[in-house]
Amino acid sequence: xxxxxxxxxxxxxxxxxxxxxxxxxxxxxxxxxxxxxxxxxxxxxxxxxxxxxxxxxxxxxxxxxxxxxxxxxxxxxxxxxxxxxxxxxxxxxxxxxxxxxxxxxxxxxxxxxxxxxxxxxxxxxxxxxxxxxxxxxxxxxxxxxxxxxxxxxxxxxxxxxxxxxxxxxxxxxxxxxxxxxxxxxxxxxxxxxxxxxxxxxxxxxxxxxxxxxxxxxxxxxxxxxxxxxxxxxxxxxxxxxxxxxxxxxxxxxxxxxxxxxxxxxxxxxxxxxxxxxxxxxxxxxxxxxxxxxxxxxxxxxxxxxxxxxxxxxxxxxxxxxxxxxxxxxxxxxxxxxxxxxxxxxxxxxxxxxxxxxxxxxxxxxxxxxxxxxxxxxxxxxxxxxxxxxxxxxxxxxxxxxxxxxxxxxxxxxxxxxxxxxxxxxxxxxxxxxxxxxxxxxxxxxxxxxxxxxxxxxxxxxxxxxxxxxxxxxxxxxxxxxxxxxxxxxxxxxxxxxxxxxxxxxxxxxxxxxxxxxxxxxxxxxxxxxxxxxxxxxxxxxxxxxxxxxxx
Amino acid sequence: xxxxxxxxxxxxxxxxxxxxxxxxxxxxxxxxxxxxxxxxxxxxxxxxxxxxxxxxxxxxxxxxxxxxxxxxxxxxxxxxxxxxxxxxxxxxxxxxxxxxxxxxxxxxxxxxxxxxxxxxxxxxxxxxxxxxxxxxxxxxxxxxxxxxxxxxxxxxxxxxxxxxxxxxxxxxxxxxxxxxxxxxxxxxxxxxxxxxxxxxxxxxxxxxxxxxxxxxxxxxxxxxxxxxxxxxxxxxxxxxxxxxxxxxxxxxxxxxxxxxxxxxxxxxxxxxxxxxxxxxxxxxxxxxxxxxxxxxxxxxxxxxxxxxxxxxxxxxxxxxxxxxx
Numbered sequence: 001x002x003x004x005x006x007x008x009x010x011x012x013x014x015x016x017x018x019x020x021x022x023x024x025x026x027x028x029x030x031x032x033x034x035x036x037x038x039x040x041x042x043x044x045x046x047x048x049x050x051x052x053x054x055x056x057x058x059x060x061x062x063x064x065x066x067x068x069x070x071x072x073x074x075x076x077x078x079x080x081x082x083x084x085x086x087x088x089x090x091x092x093x094x095x096x097x098x099x100x101x102x103x104x105x106x107x108x109x110x111x112x113x114x115x116x117x118x119x120x121x122x123x124x125x126x127x128x129x130x131x132x133x134x135x136x137x138x139x140x141x142x143x144x145x146x147x148x149x150x151x152x153x154x155x156x157x158x159x160x161x162x163x164x165x166x167x168x169x170x171x172x173x174x175x176x177x178x179x180x181x182x183x184x185x186x187x188x189x190x191x192x193x194x195x196x197x198x199x200x201x202x203x204x205x206x207x208x209x210x211x212x213x214x215x216x217x218x219x220x221x222x223x224x225x226x227x228x229x230x231x232x233x234x235x236x237x238x239x240x241x242x243x244x245x246x247x248x249x250x251x252x253x254x255x256x257x258x259x260x261x262x263x264x265x266x267x268x269x270x271x272x273x274x275x276x277x278x279x280x281x282x283x284x285x286x287x288x289x290x291x292x293x294x295x296x297x298x299x300x301x302x303x304x305x306x307x308x309x310x311x312x313x314x315x316x317x318x319x320x321x322x323x324x325x326x327x328x329x330x331x332x333x334x335x336x337x338x339x340x341x342x343x344x345x346x347x348x349x350x351x352x353x354x355x356x357x358x359x360x361x362x363x364x365x366x367x368x369x370x371x372x373x374x375x376x377x378x379x380x381x382x383x384x385x386x387x388x389x390x391x392x393x394x395x396x397x398x399x400x401x402x403x404x405x406x407x408x409x410x411x412x413x414x415x416x417x418x419x420x421x422x423x424x425x426x427x428x429x430x431x432x433x434x435x436x437x438x439x440x441x442x443x444x445x446x447x448x449x450x451x452x453x454x455x456x457x458x459x460x461x462x463x464x465x466x467x468x469x470x471x472x473x474x475x476x477x478x479x480x481x482x483x484x485x486x487x488x489x490x491x492x493x494x495x496x497x498x499x500x501x502x503x504x505x506x507x508x509x510x511x512x513x514x515x516x517x518x519x520x521x522x523x524x525x526x527x528x529x530x531x532x533x534x535x536x537x538x539x540x541x542x543x544x545x546x547x548x549x550x551x
Numbered sequence: 552x553x554x555x556x557x558x559x560x561x562x563x564x565x566x567x568x569x570x571x572x573x574x575x576x577x578x579x580x581x582x583x584x585x586x587x588x589x590x591x592x593x594x595x596x597x598x599x600x601x602x603x604x605x606x607x608x609x610x611x612x613x614x615x616x617x618x619x620x621x622x623x624x625x626x627x628x629x630x631x632x633x634x635x636x637x638x639x640x641x642x643x644x645x646x647x648x649x650x651x652x653x654x655x656x657x658x659x660x661x662x663x664x665x666x667x668x669x670x671x672x673x674x675x676x677x678x679x680x681x682x683x684x685x686x687x688x689x690x691x692x693x694x695x696x697x698x699x700x701x702x703x704x705x706x707x708x709x710x711x712x713x714x715x716x717x718x719x720x721x722x723x724x725x726x727x728x729x730x731x732x733x734x735x736x737x738x739x740x741x742x743x744x745x746x747x748x749x750x751x752x753x754x755x756x757x758x759x760x761x762x763x764x765x766x767x768x769x770x771x772x773x774x775x776x777x778x779x780x781x782x783x784x785x786x787x788x789x790x791x792x793x794x795x796x797x798x799x800x801x802x803x804x805x806x807x808x809x810x811x812x813x814x815x816x817x818x819x820x821x822x823x824x825x826x827x828x829x830x831x832x833x834x835x836x837x838x839x840x841x842x843x844x845x846x847x848x849x850x851x852x853x854x855x856x857x858x859x860x861x862x863x864x865x866x867x868x869x870x871x872x873x874x875x876x
Contacts, residue, residue: 056779059695084782093780101773103792105871114791115781150871166781 040226092167109147255477258502266477294362331508378457387450398434710756806862
């Protein structure tokens with residue numbers, strides 16, 4: 001046996017908070033230059049596992065293991081001082097969302113310099129030079145200026161790169177990356193993953209943590225699937241993705257929308273009431289467009305710009321037009337800042353366009369005053385990325401629905417008990433949910449409640465603005481399946497906004513690709529995805545992760 | 552754009568921003584002083600009674616009608632209201648605060664003697680409150696749930712205690728019962744302890760609550776975890792990260808706190824028989840000494856304006872996101 005000593009060897013790691021075990025019997029090995037991905041949903045214990053590997057499981061935690069070797073050191077029972085000499089020096093940790101993971105009050109350069117200073121690396125001038133070198137190494141332009149900026153002044157991708165620079169400042173033998181790309185746009189995420197792959201190629205061992213199998217497929221050598229604190233399956237990336245054994249792994253893979261045809265189920269078929277009530281036809285029964293009925297929602301040459309203090313007006317949307325047919329889905333895809341949400345707000349009549357017009361069922365919508373729109377508002381509903389912030393925190397789920405059903409006249413759930421029960425069952429929620437506060441519901445349940453609320457006035461068009469972006473893949477699958485079922489059952493038209501191409505492809509009949517406020521490409525979904533014309537669409541497609549091994 | 556012109560434009564823009572900021576503060580301050588002078592001028596005339604009587608030594612002085620008329624003429628009180636108002640504004644604008652009715656001395660001279668003791672009291676109280684609040688906040692984040700609960704309870708109680716009650720209790724305890732400190736405040740250091748404590752304790756409770764919450768949140772934030780993962784010690788996290796976050800709301804509140812200290816000084820200076828602005832304001836109002844009341848009010852307003860500008864500046868220096876540096 002001439003194999004190099006592993007950089008990380010964990011045997012039967014257990015972590016508990018008080019009496020509650022969070023991680024059970026986890027065993028992992030990472031060799032130099034190897035990338036192990038730890039995949040599981042929120043609450044499965046992956047982050048706690050990662051943190052206990054650097055002695056930061058958190059206050060009130062108990063960590064025990066049969067073996068815990070980090071960079072050749074037996075880390076069981078290490079003193080805090082000994083841990084500090086390992087952290088940042090031999091192990092680098094990269095967290096999700098660099099906006100909150102870098103101190104917003106300190107300059108980027110200072111944060112990176114800390115890692116060097118704490119481990120006694122060189123004089124002040126030497127460290128300053130190294131900081132600039134690191135910022136250039138992670139691919140930031142103008143590194144000298146970046147070092148003097150605050151994290152709030154950088155874009156999401158640049159922040160994540162800066163955070164990576166601070167974690168790899170001392171060439172740690174092991175890099176732990178906890179959801180490093182989750183908050184990022186697809187092209188940015190792809191670039192960050194490439195950067196991480198480069199570190200691995202340079203000889204660092206890597207532990208990559210994600211809730212999404214398709215994210216890790218590109219870089220991981222080995223995948224460990226974690227569920228409820230335990231590792232349920234470990235294997236090479238090819239084996240896990242190509243021939244999953246454990247039912248949970250299979251469910252996770254099935255939940256990934258990439259490559260699944262329209263209306264194909266993503267979540268295991270549970271007998272949700274909507275599904276039972278409406279046996280699915282192959283496609284929407286209406287054949288719109290030919291029947292001569294007007295589009296449900298149409299926009300012509302929409303433009304809107306915003307004032308920026310001390311600068312020229314910022315054009316958020318430029319000359320955007322679309323037609324959404326009844327019972328169909330129009331997907332709007334683009335990265336953050338491409339004008340998707342501004343378009344949605346104009347379609348909802350919440351924001352007046354500077355130029356152009358919106359028509360709802362052939363009648364003027366954006367051009368008429370709100371007093372005339374109000375009576376027609378019930379036909380147009382909306383759901384958003386973060387449903388919780390759209391619920392009044394003092395209201396129970398039942399009150400939320402009563403409020404929507406009565407158009408704000410009452411919040412007494414008893415006045416609409418029948419319809420509330422109906423709506424809850426329509427979105428697959430138990431009737432008892434009516435009495436609960438939305439804050440106590442899970443992310444998926446909250447989004448179901450938001451959908452129920454949007455359905456309360458019997459709308460015919462639903463505007464969905466990133467409805468699944470904050471959800472785990474398997475929950476996302478359930479919500480997407482629900483939206484599919486509702487569309488077939490109620491004949492709803494969706495304006496479906498997402499930054500995720502695989503979600504858009506799975507959900508849409510036609511697609512609009514937006515970039516910097518403009519539509520760069522549009523057409524029916526299959527032709528846009530199989531034969532993209534615009535270079536930007538091709539770049540987006542190339543960056544989009546798919547659950548196929550990358551190497 | 553050429554990098555050099557970019558940098559040059561940037562520093563010029565910063566200088567321009569700073570000049571605008573200073574001009575804005577001065578303009579705002581002048582507006583506040585005018586508003587205070589006007590409010591005082593009209594407000595004090597709504598109090599029933601004749602100012603001439605106050606000049607002659609109060610209603611008990613039995614001054615003759617001729618003497619009162621003479622006093623009115625001397626002090627311009629027989630002129631139309633608008634003439635008095637604009638005359639008053641003009642005198643204030645030229646720095647003439649008038650002569651105190653009751654003390655028969657120039658108001659500026661009287662204030663010159665009263666300001667230093669009150670300033671010493673307020674500044675010391677603010678400093679002590681900050682120190683107490685920080686110490687309690689830091690200790691409580693390090694001592695777990697029990698320590699946090701204890702600190703929070705202490706803070707709520709001390710923030711809720713009124714000055715007059717706290718002063719009486721402190722006097723009974725440390726002056727009457729233990730005899731450690733004098734019950735009457737002089738300018739000796741020992742005489743300052745009880746008045747400063749009376750003003751500082753409630754403020755410390757208030758500041759402590761805000762700062763401890765922020766300190767806790769910063770300590771548990773992802774950037775603190777990142778810092779620990781870089782090898783930072785708990786002390787390092789505190790000094791380099793969380794303390795700065797905790798100081799921000801404290802700084803923002805300090806301008807307001809200084810104003811509340813000035814009004815607290817009215818009570819404390821009276822109870823401890825300590826010379827100062829607060830106590831003189833009380834006696835000036837009682838004696839209907841219009842020039843004195845106007846002088847004290849304007850001075851307090853000016854002090855408040857200056858302190859607010861300083862706290863704004865301090866906030867900008869401590870929080871780089873506000874573009875202060």
